Amino acid sequence: MNWDIERAPKIPIYQLIMKHITQSIQNGQLLPGEKLPSERKLATLIGVNRSTIVRVMSELEAKGIIKRQQGSGTVVNDDRWGLSQEPIVDWHQLIKTQQPDEHRRLQDKIKARLHDDTVIDAYTGELPLDLVPAFALPQSNWRDFIEADKNQDDLGYFPLRQAISTLVAQDYQFTLPVEHLMITSGGHQAIFLIVQALLNSGDAVAICQPSFLYALNLFQTAGIRLYGVPMDDQGMRLDLLETEILKHRVKLVMLNPTFQNPTGTTMSLARRKALIKLCQTYKIPIIEDDAFGLLPFDKRQNLPPLKKLDPQNVIYIGSLSKIIGSTTKIGWISAPPAVLEKLSIARQDLDLTLSIFPQVLANYALSDITFQDKLASLRAKISARMTYFFDLIGHDITCHRPAGGFYVWLKLSTDTLTKKQMDAFLGVGILCLPSFIFGDKTPAIRLNIARLNFEEITRLVETLQELKQTGLC
Incomplete structure (x- = not known):
C-alpha cells in the first residue's frame, strides 16, 4: 500500500x-x-504528527468507513464498503447522534433571552462594554499589518510575546521567556491544542x-475521560x-487555581506547593489555566501561579479575554520549547490560523502607558460591584466571596436543583448557569457579578430573596 500523500495548498493534511x-x-x-497500520506507524509512514492520524481515524470511524477493534487494531469496515462505490448516508442515525442534550437545550433557552432588555444577565462570561478598558489606537493602514506579519512565526507575533512576558513580570514578579511563549486564539484554543497534541483517546484527565x-x-x-476531584x-x-x-492512571491535572471558574475559590499557597509535590511524585504534568489571574481585588494578597512555583512541569495558559473583551481572542501558552513545537505542529495540521490583526491590537493595548492604570481601575470597579452585592445579600443566602475575578457561587437551600427551579429563574428574568453544567450535583448557580451594574445587582438580590421565600432558592 502506497502511503505517499499528494500535498495540496490550503487543504489541511488530515x-x-x-x-x-x-x-x-x-x-x-x-x-x-x-487491517491498517497502527496510528504511530502510519504517522511515521506519512510524516505527520500522531494527533493528525488520531483525528483521521476518529472521523473515518464516525463515518463508518473503518472499525476500531480492541486488541485487533483498525480495519476497513466490511459491513459497508465493497458493496457500493458511494455508501449511502444514514441521515436518520446522523441526526439522532447530533441531538443536543439537556444541558445544551437549557443554554439555548438562556441565550434566546439575552436580547431581552428586562432580564438580568448574570450568565454571559465576559465584561459588559462599559467596563472594557478603552485604548487609543495609533493611526495605521493595511500595509502596517502586512509589515507586522513579518514579525510573526509559528509561535505568534513576536512583539506581543514580548509584551506578555513584560506583563507577567510586572504582575507576578517572575519571567516567562519569550521563546517559551506561544500565542493562541484565546484560552479555549490553548486547551484544544493541548488535548489534540498531548492526549490520546481514552486518556484520563483530573479536573476540579x-x-x-x-x-x-x-x-x-x-x-x-474527565475525573472530577472535589474541592474545599x-x-x-x-x-x-x-x-x-492511582485508580485511573491520570495523564494530566488541569485546573485554574486562582479565582476558579465557577466557584471563585483560590487555592492556598500550601495547597499549591503540595499539589506540585504530588504531581512530581507521580510525574504528571499540570495544566494551569490562569484566565482571571490578572484580576485580584487586592494585589497584596495575590498568590504565585503554579508556573512560578514549578516552571518545568507546569504548562501555563493565560488570556486577555477577561480584560479587553473576548472578541479579541488572544491567549497564550507557556511551556518548554519541545512542547510548544508539538503544539505548533498540531495547529498547522488542524489548519487553525492565527490572524495578525488581533495580535497587533492586543500589543497596542499592552504597550499603552496607561495599561496598568486601566487594569487597576477595572479591578476596583469589579471589586465595588462585588462588595455591593455581598452587602445586600447579607447572611440570608450562602455565597462564596471571591478575592478576584467575575463569579459568585451561590448555594441553594434546596436539596436538589431541578428543572422547575431553573425555569423559575428564567421566569423571573435571572439568567445564570446551574451547577450540573459544571459537573456538580450540589444545588448551586454561578452568577457573573462583574456583568451587572448597581441597579441590576439590586434587582438580582431582591429577586433572589423573593425566590428564597417561595422555597425555590
Whole structure:
C-alpha cells in the first residue's frame, strides 16, 4: 500500500489523508476487513504528527468507513464498503447522534433571552462594554499589518510575546521567556491544542469538581475521560486527587487555581506547593489555566501561579479575554520549547490560523502607558460591584466571596436543583448557569457579578430573596 500523500495548498493534511484512504478503499487497494497500520506507524509512514492520524481515524470511524477493534487494531469496515462505490448516508442515525442534550437545550433557552432588555444577565462570561478598558489606537493602514506579519512565526507575533512576558513580570514578579511563549486564539484554543497534541483517546484527565471544563465539548469529542476531584475552601483536595491518579492512571491535572471558574475559590499557597509535590511524585504534568489571574481585588494578597512555583512541569495558559473583551481572542501558552513545537505542529495540521490583526491590537493595548492604570481601575470597579452585592445579600443566602475575578457561587437551600427551579429563574428574568453544567450535583448557580451594574445587582438580590421565600432558592 502506497502511503505517499499528494500535498495540496490550503487543504489541511488530515483531509488529504482521509481522501487517500477513502479512494484506496474504493479502487480496491484496501479491501474490506483489511487491517491498517497502527496510528504511530502510519504517522511515521506519512510524516505527520500522531494527533493528525488520531483525528483521521476518529472521523473515518464516525463515518463508518473503518472499525476500531480492541486488541485487533483498525480495519476497513466490511459491513459497508465493497458493496457500493458511494455508501449511502444514514441521515436518520446522523441526526439522532447530533441531538443536543439537556444541558445544551437549557443554554439555548438562556441565550434566546439575552436580547431581552428586562432580564438580568448574570450568565454571559465576559465584561459588559462599559467596563472594557478603552485604548487609543495609533493611526495605521493595511500595509502596517502586512509589515507586522513579518514579525510573526509559528509561535505568534513576536512583539506581543514580548509584551506578555513584560506583563507577567510586572504582575507576578517572575519571567516567562519569550521563546517559551506561544500565542493562541484565546484560552479555549490553548486547551484544544493541548488535548489534540498531548492526549490520546481514552486518556484520563483530573479536573476540579465543579469546573467549567465539564462544559467544553472538546474533551468528549476527543474521547478524553474527565475525573472530577472535589474541592474545599483551599482548592482541589489532594487526597482525593491521589486516589484518582492511582485508580485511573491520570495523564494530566488541569485546573485554574486562582479565582476558579465557577466557584471563585483560590487555592492556598500550601495547597499549591503540595499539589506540585504530588504531581512530581507521580510525574504528571499540570495544566494551569490562569484566565482571571490578572484580576485580584487586592494585589497584596495575590498568590504565585503554579508556573512560578514549578516552571518545568507546569504548562501555563493565560488570556486577555477577561480584560479587553473576548472578541479579541488572544491567549497564550507557556511551556518548554519541545512542547510548544508539538503544539505548533498540531495547529498547522488542524489548519487553525492565527490572524495578525488581533495580535497587533492586543500589543497596542499592552504597550499603552496607561495599561496598568486601566487594569487597576477595572479591578476596583469589579471589586465595588462585588462588595455591593455581598452587602445586600447579607447572611440570608450562602455565597462564596471571591478575592478576584467575575463569579459568585451561590448555594441553594434546596436539596436538589431541578428543572422547575431553573425555569423559575428564567421566569423571573435571572439568567445564570446551574451547577450540573459544571459537573456538580450540589444545588448551586454561578452568577457573573462583574456583568451587572448597581441597579441590576439590586434587582438580582431582591429577586433572589423573593425566590428564597417561595422555597425555590
